[in-house]
Amino acid sequence: MELHFTKMHGLGNDFVVIDAISQDIDLTEAFVQALGDRHFGVGFDQLLIVQAPTQKNMDFKYRIFNASGEEVEQCGNGARCFARFVIEQKLTNKKIINVETCNANITLELTQDNLVKVDMGQPVFEPKDIPFLANQKQSSYRIDAGEFGQLEINAISMGNPHCVLLVDDVQTAPVATLGALLESHPDFPKKVNVGFLQIIDSKHAKLRVYERGVGETQACGTGACAAMVAGVMRGKLDNEATLTLLGGDLTIRWQAEQSVIMIGDAVRVFEGKMKWPITTQ
């Protein structure tokens, strides 16, 4: 079988995008892991699957898989690439594209300066819906991080779970070690994405993210949305701010009781086709 795919990235968070409306694929964990292998496959942080919608008034269904193979609920950088993909492949001629994910609906739109604007929906704070183990909802929590001591964190869902902590300097933050420890912290039963947020001023912050199921990536869109929400809730960020990630900048807007709006770039790198299953001969 020949598999057609597109390699894309949003600020260096990289994706393989597959049109599964015109191609039949068997989305097993083994398939995702083999395609995601950077040495023996194509390689990506996430695999994005374009499907026909299942709900009325929706234009597409969008499925997301981490490189580790498991399906996840949301991906912000992926959402922008999804918009660029369906427009450039002429799968739609709509200006505003409504997309269903496994647990939410999001709206995508090209801006006049050729960036992509995404309405990511409202952040979720209810512990059981994140999921996060806590007796009651609080604006921030203290958790035990072993050798790193007690840490103050924000626990937020943007459809997928995020833990955000403030650091003095992202460059020296222990992203690999503390990120891995918190990713599998028992208080986050479905694991968690971990954001290290450094406030520069009320309109600008730096962020590094250790992603669940991947490790540190160049950027994480939902991580930037969750960090923005945490920064506003802690009184450190205005309602619009620039978040600088390793791979570039995102503009994020949020105020209480409202959707999070994210604006940033989405880039097609190349088109490819490969024989499937992968053989070594």
Ligand SMILES: N[C@@H](CCC[C@H](N)C(=O)O)C(=O)O
């Ligand atoms: N890179 C993403 C998030 C992808 C999913 C995440 N690793 C998870 O497991 O929830 C983004 O841009 O939001």
